[in-house]
Amino acid sequence: MGNSLQIARVLGIPIKIHISFLLVLPFFAWIFAIQPEPFGFAGIESGLLKYSLSLLTAILLFISVLIHELAHSYFALRYGGSINEITLYLIGGVSAMGKELSDPSSEAKMAFVGPLSSIVIGILLLLFNSLFSPAASSLEESPLFLMTFILGYINILLGLFNLIPAFPMDGGRILRAFFAQRMGFVEATEKAASxxxxxxxxxxxxxLFISFWLILIAFFIYMGASGEEQQVKSRYGKL
Ligand SMILES: [Zn+2]
Structure with a gap:
């Protein structure tokens, strides 16, 4: 991908950040700075502290997404696949696979470990928060606990969201792997995409009745489902 910068190499895989990241990172930091407790730092008086914490939270969110992607990569490599590169957006990443896994049950496991890692990180952070956060302390005294709460909460949401059984979420891949045990890969992809x-x-x-955001996410899921179907069909010469 041309619009991305390589920032590191992990497990031999180039880790890139998409150019949009440079806009999205400050945007997320700003969101954290204006949200009131418990989802942001708006209640903190000192501007410097508020914005530093917000930026740090956005960066740690990005690291959580990287861990999610690396969990996929680790399993892909373990089961004989290959990953050309990982491109990170702030709340998601794309692992470009060189070689797909041929065995459906390995594909399902590979798809599952991403959301699993997000949920485990989330639970650990929330557990840490509830065990060690001093009761009835002021926000200024314990802003780090607010950060562990926010990151824990978002990681669990990301994990659950990714389990939605639709492409381009990981749940879509798990569903396809389930179908692929009974039919061909292309047919399984079609079925999962429908x-x-x-x-x-x-x-x-x-x-339409609840929230505009839901419509936007639905549109994103619809495009993802068609995109995956087209990609698989063209790769297997069925288009
Ligand atoms: Zn994933």
């Missing part, structure tokens, strides 16, 4: 589209459609309808 379920993803139905899911997106229903979500969009619900969004």
């Amino acid at each position: 379920i993803g589209k139905i899911f997106a459609f229903v979500m969009g309808i619900i969004g």
Whole structure:
């Protein structure tokens, strides 16, 4: 990908950040700075402390996403696949696979370890928070606990969101692997993509009554489902 910068190499895989990241990182830091407790640092008086904490939270969020992607990569390598590079956006990453896994049960495991790692990180952070956070302390005294709460909460949400059984979420891959045990890979992809589209459609309808954001996410899921289907079909010459 041309619009990304390589920042590191882990497990032999180039880790890149997408150029949009340079805008999204300060944007997220700003969101954390204006949100009131318990989802942000708006209650902190000192501007310097507020913005430093917000920026640090955004960076740690990015590191959590990197761990999620590396969990996928580690399993892919272990089961004989290969990863060309990982490109990170702030709340998601894309692992470009050189060689896909041929065995559906390995693919399912590989897809599952990403959300699992997010949920485990989330639970550990929230557990740490509830065990050690001093009761009834002021925000200025314990802003780090607010940070562990925010990061824990977002990691669990990211993990659960990724388990939605629709492409481009990991849940879509798990669903395809489930179908692929009974039919060909292309057919399994088609079936998983149709379920993803139905899911997106229903979500969009619900969004009309609830929230514009839901419609936006539904649209993103719909595009992801069609994109994955087209990609697999063209790779297998069925287009
Ligand atoms: Zn993932």
